[in-house]
Amino acid sequence: xxxxILLTMTILCIIRLCPAVYGVNLxxxxxxGDPQPPALFKDGDFVIGGAFxxxxxxxxxxHTFTRRPQMLECSGSMDFRELRFAxxxxxxxxxxNNSSDLLPGITLGYHIYDSCGSVPMAIKxxxxxxxxxxxxxxxxxxxxxSAGVLALVGESGSTPSISMSRLFSPFGFPQVxxxxxxxxxxxxxxxxxxxxxxxxxxHQAAAxxxxxxxFGWTWIGTVCSDSDYGNNGMASFLKAAEEEGICVEYSExxxxxxxxxxxxxxxxxxxxxxxxxxxxxxxxxxxxxxxEELSQQPPPPLQWIGSESWVTDPEMLRFNLCIGAVGFAIPxxxxxxxxxxxxxxxxxQVLKFPLLTxxxxxxxxxxxxxxxGSSTGMPTCDGTEALRVLQNPYTDTSQLRVTxxxxxxxxxxAHALHGIVCNEKYCxxxxxxxxxxxxxxxxxxxxxxxxxxxxxxxxxDPVATYELVNWQLQEDSSVHFVTVGQYDASQRKGQEFSxxxxxxxxxxxxxxxxxxCSESCPPGTRKAVQKGRPVCCYDCINCASGEISNETxxxxxxxxxxPNNKKDKCLPKPVExxxxxxxxxxxxxxxxxxxxxxxxxxxxxxxxxxxxxxxKANNSELSFLLLFSLxxxxxxxxxxxxxxxxxxxxxxxxxxxxxxxxxxxxxxLKTIVVLMAFRATLPGSNAMKWFGPYQQRLSVFVFTLVxxxxxxxxxxxxxxxxxxxxxxxxxxxxxxxxxxxxxxxxAVLGYIGLLAFLxxxxxxxxxxxxDNFNEAKFITFSMLIFCAVWITFVPAYVxxxxxxxxxxxxxAILASSFGLIxxxxxxxxxxxxFRPEQNTxxxxxxxxxxxxx
Numbered sequence: 001x002x003x004x005i006l007l008t009m010t011i012l013c014i015i016r017l018c019p020a021v022y023g024v025n026l027x028x029x030x031x032x033g034d035p036q037p038p039a040l041f042k043d044g045d046f047v048i049g050g051a052f053x054x055x056x057x058x059x060x061x062x063h064t065f066t067r068r069p070q071m072l073e074c075s076g077s078m079d080f081r082e083l084r085f086a087x088x089x090x091x092x093x094x095x096x097n098n099s100s101d102l103l104p105g106i107t108l109g110y111h112i113y114d115s116c117g118s119v120p121m122a123i124k125x126x127x128x129x130x131x132x133x134x135x136x137x138x139x140x141x142x143x144x145x146s147a148g149v150l151a152l153v154g155e156s157g158s159t160p161s162i163s164m165s166r167l168f169s170p171f172g173f174p175q176v177x178x179x180x181x182x183x184x185x186x187x188x189x190x191x192x193x194x195x196x197x198x199x200x201x202x203h204q205a206a207a208x209x210x211x212x213x214x215f216g217w218t219w220i221g222t223v224c225s226d227s228d229y230g231n232n233g234m235a236s237f238l239k240a241a242e243e244e245g246i247c248v249e250y251s252e253x254x255x256x257x258x259x260x261x262x263x264x265x266x267x268x269x270x271x272x273x274x275x276x277x278x279x280x281x282x283x284x285x286x287x288x289x290x291x292e293e294l295s296q297q298p299p300p301p302l303q304w305i306g307s308e309s310w311v312t313d314p315e316m317l318r319f320n321l322c323i324g325a326v327g328f329a330i331p332x333x334x335x336x337x338x339x340x341x342x343x344x345x346x347x348x349q350v351l352k353f354p355l356l357t358x359x360x361x362x363x364x365x366x367x368x369x370x371x372x373g374s375s376t377g378m379p380t381c382d383g384t385e386a387l388r389v390l391q392n393p394y395t396d397t398s399q400l401r402v403t404x405x406x407x408x409x410x411x412x413x414a415h416a417l418h419g420i421v422c423n424e425k426y427c428x429x430x431x432x433x434x435x436x437x438x439x440x441x442x443x444x445x446x447x448x449x450x451x452x453x454x455x456x457x458x459x460x461d462p463v464a465t466y467e468l469v470n471w472q473l474q475e476d477s478s479v480h481f482v483t484v485g486q487y488d489a490s491q492r493k494g495q496e497f498s499x500x501x502x503x504x505x506x507x508x509x510x511x512x513x514x515x516x517c518s519e520s521c522p523p524g525t526r527k528a529v530q531k532g533r534p535v536c537c538y539d540c541i542n543c544a545s546g547e548i549s550n551e552t553x554x555x556x557x558x559x560x561x562x563p564n565n566k567k568d569k570c571l572p573k574p575v576e577x578x579x580x581x582x583x584x585x586x587x588x589x590x591x592x593x594x595x596x597x598x599x600x601x602x603x604x605x606x607x608x609x610x611x612x613x614x615x616k617a618n619n620s621e622l623s624f625l626l627l628f629s630l631x632x633x634x635x636x637x638x639x640x641x642x643x644x645x646x647x648x649x650x651x652x653x654x655x656x657x658x659x660x661x662x663x664x665x666x667x668x669l670k671t672i673v674v675l676m677a678f679r680a681t682l683p684g685s686n687a688m689k690w691f692g693p694y695q696q697r698l699s700v701f702v703f704t705l706v707x708x709x710x711x712x713x714x715x716x717x718x719x720x721x722x723x724x725x726x727x728x729x730x731x732x733x734x735x736x737x738x739x740x741x742x743x744x745x746x747a748v749l750g751y752i753g754l755l756a757f758l759x760x761x762x763x764x765x766x767x768x769x770x771d772n773f774n775e776a777k778f779i780t781f782s783m784l785i786f787c788a789v790w791i792t793f794v795p796a797y798v799x800x801x802x803x804x805x806x807x808x809x810x811x812a813i814l815a816s817s818f819g820l821i822x823x824x825x826x827x828x829x830x831x832x833x834f835r836p837e838q839n840t841x842x843x844x845x846x847x848x849x850x851x852x853x
Contacts, residue, residue, distance in 0.1 A: 055117075284313045311329055464487075483501075548568055636655040
């Protein structure tokens with residue numbers, strides 16, 4: 001890069017030192033070549049240059065190096081819009097020359113060149129402007145002698161502007177472009193003398209990416225001009241699109257001078273693509289070629305998103321492929337008097353410049369010279385042709401966008417010149433002005449014209465403002481550019497882009513088209529990127545249990561939460577416990593209360609018949625104590641129902657342990673009393689003196705006290721407590737009582753089991769005692785039931801889920817309690833109530849045959 005600048009400076013220095021240029025002998029030094037005549041020119045005290053892409057092709061020849069190369073010349077069809085841009089410079093200078101406020105008494109001139117949008121022609125024009133020679137240009141009707149050009153308006157394209165700026169920068173020659181939008185031109189280290197009235201593509205690329213994201217398009221195609229404008233603009237867009245999470249299916253670049261095969265390949269890629277939205281960062285001339293190629297074999301309907309270069313070009317409206325297109329454009333403006341200026345073009349003016357002659361002949365399909373008409377077969381123009389009846393981009397002033405950029409650029413240079421040659425009293429038209437002075441003054445320019453402000457930041461750029469334009473099909477089948485939104489980079493972040501009316505899309509509806517590689521995953525699924533494809537292409541995989549899905553991935557709910565059915569929200573887990581208002585809780589509570597009432601009823605029967613032989617024979621004191629303990633056993637099961645609390649957790653296990661030990665102790669003592677009573681009937685036996693009422697009460701107390709001590713230690717060291725069990729069930733919380741110390745719990749159960757086993761063994765030994773109503777036999781049955789219940793309880797308790805664990809424990813309590821009360825007391829109550837004739841001492845002693853059960 002530095003080598004190129006050094007070479008450029010060397011060539012320019014040679015030109016300065018050897019002023020005989022372009023075949024004009026002004027001394028002893030001659031450089032070969034002809035000067036490039038301007039397409040439009042006017043003499044003046046100070047001259048402003050202009051460069052526009054009025055034609056898109058440069059005529060080339062094959063060099064043989066045996067003869068002098070022909071002069072560079074533009075060819076191809078004329079771009080009428082670019083001609084309007086050039087005429088806008090003429091109009092602005094005409095206004096300035098007629099102004100009494102800006103440069104009064106000074107006449108501005110202009111040299112307007114057709115650069116063909118090519119680098120070779122742009123470089124030649126740059127050499128000619130930077131040389132600073134006073135050259136005379138002639139045609140058949142007039143001649144003009146130019147003063148040194150002080151600044152340039154142009155070029156229209158970014159690539160020619162870059163080439164020109166590299167040549168201008170070493171000499172401080174200012175360049176103000178109206179249409180070169182490449183963000184690279186904001187680099188003041190490389191292009192220090194470059195200014196522009198059109199925003200940088202850095203802002204447009206960000207605006208396009210934000211718009212694509214706004215409409216939910218994540219799968220797009222892109223095409224760009226293979227030039228500085230297209231490549232730099234597309235690079236900025238792709239970077240912004242990546243930050244917005246937009247995926248690009250393809251990105252193609254081409255240029256109008258490349259082989260036709262390259263353009264066909266790009267068109268085929270567009271036809272085969274699955275993306276329904278295509279962003280085109282393409283110069284107007286390149287876009288025209290692409291649409292012509294696509295029109296031969298139209299692709300599926302596409303939603304075009306355009307850059308400012310082509311999205312408001314009237315020449316593009318003839319392509320139905322782009323109906324519904326949306327893109328950012330330079331704000332529309334109004335230039336008073338400009339339309340009349342364009343249409344007020346006399347035949348004399350047309351004949352003065354070949355460029356206008358070509359325009360006239362092309363517009364009216366006639367020839368201004370008889371011999372041309374004879375050779376081509378076209379009729380001769382008679383001078384009565386009217387521009388007002390023409391409908392082409394030259395006469396279309398309904399949406400002056402880029403034209404206003406030319407207008408403002410011309411006024412910016414004029415204001416800079418005014419600041420140099422004018423003071424409060426007068427303007428000095430004889431002052432020697434250097435281009436570098438104009439460059440320094442341009443940095444300070446700040447004015448308003450036609451309500452449009454003009455100023456430059458430190459990068460030589462204006463404030464970025466755009467209009468969002470939509471190609472809308474009207475009722476008369478014509479297509480109009482309709483402004484539907486704005487973008488203002490000076491606004492706060494997130495508020496730059498706004499819509500103010502509906503967009504009509506390519507299918508004629510207001511429904512936003514869809515362009516995604518993969519449809520959004522339904523709730524409860526996550527995205528799994530497809531191997532070798534962009535992140536926007538994915539498969540949908542179900543989220544794991546306990547996870548919900550957001551836009552991109554699954555994530556776990558907090559432990560206390562669980563996904564809803566759609567798996568898009570985390571809801572609090574339902575809390576489960578054996579409550580009073582559910583069927584199972586009601587049934588168990590009913591059996592518990594019923595059991596306690598049965599025990600109390602039997603106690604009442606025993607109390608009323610306490611003097612009868614059967615009550616006396618069965619140790620009435622232990623019987624009442626056993627019925628009392630059984631009542632407590634039935635009632636303690638109620639503590640297991642309801643929401644567990646700190647106190648209920650401690651109460652339920654300790655109450656259960658103590659009441660059952662009290663119950664089993666009574667049964668054990670009854671069994672021992674039966675055995676001792678039998679031994680007491682043997683000769684010489686005095687065993688009953690050791691098991692009198694006092695010893696029986698003391699034994700029950702001691703047995704129960706051991707359990708009380710175990711419970712006290714349990715509650716002291718590690719008591720039971722409420723616990724949210726979230727491990728057993730993932731989708732709900734089991735509210736239960738944690739045992740605290742498992743050793744304490746199993747010690748309580750173990751002690752009960754020990755007493756029950758001892759009681760069962762003793763009862764089993766006494767089952768065949770020769771009594772007519774042997775109580776040991778019933779105790780054996782009761783303890784058999786008791787042991788069977790609690791032996792099966794252990795595996796059932798461990799394996800039962802949730803609230804059924806509590807239900808199993810309650811069932812074991814009720815089953816064992818009912819077993820005791822039915823086996824021990826039911827036969828006696830049956831005899832007392834229904835067989836009173838058997839409630840006699842003789843019957844109990846076995847002297848009367850028994851008819852009992």
